[in-house]
Amino acid sequence: MTQSPINTYFAYGTLLGERHMRESYPSAKATGVAFYDQHELGFWRYADAASGGCTIVHNPDGILFGVLYELSREDMARLLEVGGLAAWYEARELDVTRVTGGRTRVVTLRVEGNRGPWVPPVDYAALVTNGAREAALPQEYIAKLDSIVEKARRGA
Numbered sequence: 061m062t063q064s065p066i067n068t069y070f071a072y073g074t075l076l077g078e079r080h081m082r083e084s085y086p087s088a089k090a091t092g093v094a095f096y097d098q099h100e101l102g103f104w105r106y107a108d109a110a111s112g113g114c115t116i117v118h119n120p121d122g123i124l125f126g127v128l129y130e131l132s133r134e135d136m137a138r139l140l141e142v143g144g145l146a147a148w149y150e151a152r153e154l155d156v157t158r159v160t161g162g163r164t165r166v167v168t169l170r171v172e173g174n175r176g177p178w179v180p181p182v183d184y185a186a187l188v189t190n191g192a193r194e195a196a197l198p199q200e201y202i203a204k205l206d207s208i209v210e211k212a213r214r215g216a
Contacts, residue, residue, distance in 0.1 A: 067136055070094060070156055070166040072101060072126035073114025076191030085139055087132035093197065094156040096124040101205065103212045104171040105178040106148035112178025115171035127195045148172055185209045
């Protein structure tokens with residue numbers, strides 16, 4: 061199992077919603093909302109055209125909101141294995157800013173390498189947008205997220 065010395069995960073995609081997060085990682089406890097400057101949500105292929113996931117994309121004008129989760133060591137190790145797809149993802153340590161103030165060190169996952177854009181299936185995209193609403197992320201961010209998801213869904 062992959063280990064991380066950090067037990068705080070920054071969820072920015074399909075794991076934004078606590079309900080969905082806890083289905084796979086029962087120890088997960090939301091501890092706040094944070095953002096990562098100069099980045100945004102993207103959808104990249106990690107294998108063939110049908111295989112892909114959420115990723116972090118550099119954008120100097122972007123902002124990527126996410127939910128901070130504390131996890132047990134066991135759940136963090138399972139999460140970092142990405143359901144057996146760890147070869148296609150990379151764990152990254154980031155410093156994010158809590159919306160309540162202060163910076164914190166977290167671990168997150170992103171698609172390893174850009175193999176081109178990926179069109180997320182409707183149910184996958186809904187995990188992102190519904191999770192953002194469940195997490196009560198800022199309305200203007202949810203609107204931007206909706207447009208990113210819609211653009212990806214159109215394959216644009």
